Amino acid sequence: MDAKIINHFLSEGMHAFESMFNIRPEPKEPHLLDINAGHPWEISGLLGITGDFKGVVAFRLHKTLASKMLALSGIECTPAEYEDTAIGLVSEFTNIIAGHAVTAIKEYSIDISPPFCVMGHNHSIAWPKSYPVIVIPFVTTYGPFEVDICLK
Numbered sequence: 001m002d003a004k005i006i007n008h009f010l011s012e013g014m015h016a017f018e019s020m021f022n023i024r025p026e027p028k029e030p031h032l033l034d035i036n037a038g039h040p041w042e043i044s045g046l047l048g049i050t051g052d053f054k055g056v057v058a059f060r061l062h063k064t065l066a067s068k069m070l071a072l073s074g075i076e077c078t079p080a081e082y083e084d085t086a087i088g089l090v091s092e093f094t095n096i097i098a099g100h101a102v103t104a105i106k107e108y109s110i111d112i113s114p115p116f117c118v119m120g121h122n123h124s125i126a127w128p129k130s131y132p133v134i135v136i137p138f139v140t141t142y143g144p145f146e147v148d149i150c151l152k
Contacts, residue, residue: 005108006030006149008101009057010136013147016096017140021072025138025145033133033148038122041146042066043086045094046125048113049102055151057112058125059094065143066090083119091115097147128152 010027017023041060049055066086070077077085094115102110118125127133133150 005053005101005105005151006134006136008104009097009147009149012097012100012104013059013136013138016093016100017138020093020096021069023068023072023140023142025140028137028139030134030136033127033135035127035129035133041123042119042121043090044118044123044125045090045115046118047094047098047115049098049110049151050113051110052108053110053151055128055131055149056125057094057098057150058148059090059097059145060148061090061145062143065140065145068142069093087117087119091117 014025014027017025040062042063043061043066045059047057049057063086066089070086070089073089075085075089092115095112098112102112127150131150131152133148135146135148137146138144
């Protein structure tokens with residue numbers, strides 16, 4: 001996979017957090033995901049990629065960071081609405097990161113699907129087994145998150 005593509009997702013992940021929530025994420029060293037290992041994430045925003053590349057992009061985080069994002073966004077919700085509102089926020093945030101990254105990648109034709117969320121401790125994602133998943137980890141003062149990119 002072209003490193004420029006990963007760099008676009010890295011920079012857009014940082015920019016979106018800074019501009020939307022005034023949170024400055026610190027990127028850590030990208031690495032390959034072991035798709036058979038467990039993970040600590042409670043929420044994953046996912047979307048499909050088609051065009052010159054095909055695959056999946058995931059924005060993964062803990063509920064505590066999602067709660068902080070909700071609070072900083074000014075979105076108000078009742079406790080009964082919390083889960084649906086958090087899912088909507090994470091889905092839209094995933095869409096923003098990927099949409100901006102894909103727009104910046106001008107040398108390829110790439111389209112994205114509408115985002116959706118998977119929740120639950122150590123939930124499963126059926127990653128394609130024939131190509132690698134690149135993990136771009138970040139830390140913030142409110143907890144870690146990562147952007148996972150699996151493109152062929």
